[in-house]
Amino acid sequence: MGKTNDMKILVLYDSIGGNTEKVAKTIHEVAVAARLDSSLIRLTAFAELDFNDYDLIFCGSPVIEWLPTPAMRSFIQSKLKEHRAKRDVLPCAPLKPGKFAVCFGTYCGAHIGVKEATPMTEWLAAFFWHIGYAVIDKLHLPGQMRRPDIDKSIERENNMEGILGNLAGRPGESDLQKVRTFTTGILRHAGALS
Template sequence: MKSLILYDSMGGNTALVAETIEKALGARAMATDLVKVDKDLDIDVFDYDLVFIGSPVIDWLPTKPLMDFVKRKMKAYARQGVVKPSSPLLPGKFGVSFGTFAGPHIGEKEALPMTMWLNSFLEHLGYAALDQWLVVGRHHHNKEINLSGRLGNIEDRPNAADLAVVEHKVGGLVDSLSAWCA
């Protein structure tokens, strides 16, 4: 099973999560590509069986570079006839969306639309979107939010405990897929 971790990161929080996913996949000897999106990225998502796609939350959505990539790929795949009506599931294709958020307003609820948007992309391609993972990260532009937001003190987030949860989730996911796909 070949995996892709496609992400964008602005302050480093999401990069830490993406690198943790890569480390956990590597520990299970999975072939993995870790790719930070940019405006010129041309990668075929269908080359991968397991896709992790993630971003920091910006106004309830992914970053503009990641959204632009998704829109570009959707148009290209539609032109190629790969995106099918009713989005039938493709055997052996799975995905997980992930994101980081600082929670200056309403916390995790504010992040859910972003991961749902990314899961919709995966599902339109025929991937089974298995989960959406959200991780608290420090706010890089407003120290007050780090200390007094709804989530309490998030200065050191994502921390070792947060990243250990991500590693555990990756392990459980890979073990489940290995058993299910055997």
């Protein structure tokens, strides 16, 4: 890896069963290994942060009915209000130089594949565009479904017979290796690594 600079990185995520957390931690580890200033924050109702403090934001969620988790949605909606109140959401959404976002998530995609995940990352991306962050990429990774709220046989069917095949143990090591390669590429693309 090349020389690093002083870009501030945020990896903000929600995760119900741990899949998205694995991806978020991997992104953070790559940034830290590159000696970059990276903060890993798991979403809580009390998460206090100002997006404008960060230059490169990775924002991730599991796909829940094609969208981010309800907690992530309410957090982003409250942030949108805050940014509006400080006149940080303007017509034409002027881009802030040197400010980038990447939206990521895990999903099971049993019925329609990645089309189940793209509405989620598009939803998150729309927010970052609104506050002047250029969304430079999106990453969707298969993740084994764990749903105590539905019949075990339906859960098994979704994990074994879906359009993405057998999801047992996903995201697994080869998925995380893709995350490492992707993150290194993004760090170079955004100018965090020269």
